Amino acid sequence: xxxxxxxxxxxxxxxxxxxxxxxxxxxxxxxxxxxxxxxxxxxxxxxxxxxxxxxxxxxxxxxxxxxxxxxxxxxxxxxxxxxxxxxxxxxxxxxxxxxxxxxxxxxxxxxxxxxxxxxxxxxxxxxxxxxxxxxxxxxxxxxxxxxxxxxxxxxxxxxxxxxxxxxxxxxxxxxxxxxxxxxxxxxxxxxxxxxxxxxxxxxxxxxxxxxxxxxxxxxxxxxxxxxxxxxxxxxxxxxxxxxxxxxxxxxxxxxxxxxxxxxxxxxxxxxxxxxxxxxxxxxxxxxxxxxxxxxxxxxxxxxxxxxxxxxxxxxxxxxxxxxxxxxxxxxxxxxxxxxxxxxx
Amino acid sequence: xxxxxxxxxxxxxxxxxxxxxxxxxxxxxxxxxxxxxxxxxxxxxxxxxxxxxxxxxxxxxxxxxxxxxxxxxxxxxxxxxxxxxxxxxxxxxxxxxxxxxxxxxxxxxxxxxxxxxxxxxxxxxxxxxxxxxxxxxxxxxxxxxxxxxxxxxxxxxxxxxxxxxxxxxxxxxxxxxxxxxxxxxxxxxxxxxxxxxxxxxxxxxxxxxxxxxxxxxxxxxxxxxxxxxxxxxxxxxxxxxxxxxxxxxxxxxxxxxxxxxxxxxxxxxxxxxxxxxxxxxxxxxxxxxxxxxxxxxxxxxxxxxxxxxxxxxxxxxxxxxxxxxxxxxxxxxxxxxxxxxxxxxxxxxxxxxxx
Numbered sequence: 001x002x003x004x005x006x007x008x009x010x011x012x013x014x015x016x017x018x019x020x021x022x023x024x025x026x027x028x029x030x031x032x033x034x035x036x037x038x039x040x041x042x043x044x045x046x047x048x049x050x051x052x053x054x055x056x057x058x059x060x061x062x063x064x065x066x067x068x069x070x071x072x073x074x075x076x077x078x079x080x081x082x083x084x085x086x087x088x089x090x091x092x093x094x095x096x097x098x099x100x101x102x103x104x105x106x107x108x109x110x111x112x113x114x115x116x117x118x119x120x121x122x123x124x125x126x127x128x129x130x131x132x133x134x135x136x137x138x139x140x141x142x143x144x145x146x147x148x149x150x151x152x153x154x155x156x157x158x159x160x161x162x163x164x165x166x167x168x169x170x171x172x173x174x175x176x177x178x179x180x181x182x183x184x185x186x187x188x189x190x191x192x193x194x195x196x197x198x199x200x201x202x203x204x205x206x207x208x209x210x211x212x213x214x215x216x217x218x219x220x221x222x223x224x225x226x227x228x229x230x231x232x233x234x235x236x237x238x239x240x241x242x243x244x245x246x247x248x249x250x251x252x253x254x255x256x257x258x259x260x261x262x263x264x265x266x267x268x269x270x271x272x273x274x275x276x277x278x279x280x281x282x283x284x285x286x287x288x289x290x291x292x293x294x295x296x297x298x299x300x301x302x303x304x305x306x307x308x309x310x311x312x313x314x315x316x317x318x319x320x321x322x323x324x325x326x327x328x329x330x331x332x333x334x335x336x337x338x339x340x341x342x343x344x
Numbered sequence: 345x346x347x348x349x350x351x352x353x354x355x356x357x358x359x360x361x362x363x364x365x366x367x368x369x370x371x372x373x374x375x376x377x378x379x380x381x382x383x384x385x386x387x388x389x390x391x392x393x394x395x396x397x398x399x400x401x402x403x404x405x406x407x408x409x410x411x412x413x414x415x416x417x418x419x420x421x422x423x424x425x426x427x428x429x430x431x432x433x434x435x436x437x438x439x440x441x442x443x444x445x446x447x448x449x450x451x452x453x454x455x456x457x458x459x460x461x462x463x464x465x466x467x468x469x470x471x472x473x474x475x476x477x478x479x480x481x482x483x484x485x486x487x488x489x490x491x492x493x494x495x496x497x498x499x500x501x502x503x504x505x506x507x508x509x510x511x512x513x514x515x516x517x518x519x520x521x522x523x524x525x526x527x528x529x530x531x532x533x534x535x536x537x538x539x540x541x542x543x544x545x546x547x548x549x550x551x552x553x554x555x556x557x558x559x560x561x562x563x564x565x566x567x568x569x570x571x572x573x574x575x576x577x578x579x580x581x582x583x584x585x586x587x588x589x590x591x592x593x594x595x596x597x598x599x600x601x602x603x604x605x606x607x608x609x610x611x612x613x614x615x616x617x618x619x620x621x622x623x624x625x626x627x628x629x630x631x632x633x634x635x636x637x638x639x640x641x642x643x644x645x646x647x648x649x650x651x652x653x654x655x656x657x658x659x660x661x662x663x664x665x666x667x668x669x670x671x672x673x674x675x676x677x678x679x680x681x682x683x684x685x686x687x688x689x690x691x692x693x694x695x696x697x698x699x
Contacts, residue, residue: 134409279633
């Protein structure tokens with residue numbers, strides 16, 4: 001790797017040292033990069049290695065990590081993890097969250113993008129600008145707002161909406177009752193919702209509250225990517241297909257789908273990775289409850305450390321999570337051919 | 345600086361004009377459709393299909409943006425019984441600004457307990473820089489906004505000091521280990537906030553060991569560190585699009601290295617710099633969980649205060665006050681974001697999307 005600067009004949013000790021270094025005058029650009037690399041490594045990479053070290057100890061709280069109260073216990077934390085039912089609960093709910101929200105996200109985003117790119121929709125440009133508005137708000141803002149929407153209180157937004165729904169159903173059956181006057185028609189109780197619904201205190205209702213919010217957070221990004229892919233499809237392709245007598249569905253399958261497949265896949269990997277790391281939604285909604293059933297992996301790790309003083313175990317959980325995140329990153333970079341610019 | 349402000353104002357005005365005149369264009373469109381039907385250029389069925397699709401689009405938008413409507417309406421509904429007992433659509437006749445008055449004069453948003461004061465520059469005293477700011481007229485001191493602003497300033501200054509030279513070197517110089525570092529950065533552009541939360545346990549131990557847990561300056565540096573890979577890569581791809589021949593021509597004319605930076609690179613990268621300014625700003629402004637874990641209450645930034653307001657009581661969360669607080673927290677960000685929307689979008693979807 002060492003390349004001579006061309007002044008190798010000089011014999012002063014300083015230049016001999018310089019020639020021996022794998023570094024030439026051309027390389028001074030690295031000096032501009034090093035501060036950033038150092039700062040990044042100090043705050044991001046070093047803590048990851050330190051986390052790995054903690055995961056090998058029996059540390060219980062921050063003080064015991066530093067104060068020397070913790071001892072190396074090898075891989076015991078990881079063994080304990082594999083036998084901990086809470087770990088498997090957390091892992092399965094995390095992957096369920098990633099999968100369910102991903103499927104809904106893709107369908108919702110493709111639907112929105114197709115509609116907002118449809119030839120018959122007037123004012124598409126304004127609508128597209130409005131549709132991605134959620135992207136402009138801080139995550140902690142949107143998530144706390146959604147928490148309010150899913151409030152368990154009787155006057156929470158979704159409870160009020162369900163109340164409207166109940167009234168509508170009752171009214172509908174009242175009409176039927178008036179029209180069919182020879183029998184008494186009662187409202188079947190299974191069509192009515194008992195209010196108030198405690199959205200965040202049931203396992204699956206809380207889970208779907210998470211999914212709804214996650215989809216709402218992620219759809220603008222996917223819509224941007226899909227719309228830009230749709231606009232790259234040449235009009236002639238659609239027109240040619242139309243001339244050949246292809247209907248809307250057929251054109252979607254043969255023209256649109258091939259054009260958006262790769263961008264959608266790529267966006268799916270990226271937003272899937274963010275879903276996997278989702279912390280704020282479960283934390284703000286109900287801290288991964290009820291009864292720790294919805295603790296996504298990062299929430300699980302965080303709570304083990306902060307609430308239950310199990311730093312060693314927590315570090316092991318988070319190392320497992322980071323390994324998965326790393327996998328996501330690698331796949332995204334490989335599939336998205338993101339690193340192509342590196343060689344330029 | 346004044347030029348930039350004037351440019352921003354002009355941009356805002358032109359967008360507003362465009363927005364305000366939208367109804368007129370809409371009317372013209374309808375007139376044209378009516379005309380087309382009259383002259384038989386389009387059938388009623390054809391126009392009907394367009395109307396149906398447009399209505400579908402508008403309905404979908406209304407559903408999607410409902411949470412934002414709700415939070416805005418709620419912020420204007422302080423003290424109205426309609427909001428508490430009647431439903432989710434408060435009567436516009438009862439809109440009032442009481443919730444905002446509460447945020448400004450009673451909450452910790454600007455000053456603790458809303459006890460306003462004004463800053464006074466003190467010269468002399470100890471410390472590295474013999475200057476300090478004293479707050480006059482307030483018994484409680486500056487509030488969460490100032491913590492947020494301080495955090496964000498540290499993040500921006502430190503972030504720019506690392507990102508801009510780094511991006512320049514990656515774009516213009518070839519040096520040892522360049523590819524490897526860049527590849528590492530690209531890997532880290534693809535992660536969300538999860539990684540920093542994952543390292544929080546280690547970070548907490550390390551910060552306690554060095555005694556810097558309750559330190560806004562260190563936290564600002566931490567946010568800057570997290571923002572480095574993505575923004576360096578973004579700015580590097582932006583600089584790649586500036587032809588090298590400009591610099592070469594300037595060099596031939598006898599410009600020094602620093603002159604080419606000042607006269608060519610900085611002016612031509614301004615839009616790219618604006619975008620990374622927004623992203624770096626957001627990195628400091630929006631983060632919540634690390635700030636909450638590491639800081640003590642007197643140093644809480646706005647994001648933590650917002651969360652505390654939302655989770656104060658299980659059933660008696662003051663939604664109207666929360667809404668006003670949340671809007672004041674998020675609106676400046678949203679406005680800046682939408683003014684730079686086009687560039688931000690290209691920043692978000694950059695790389696790999698063409699494939």
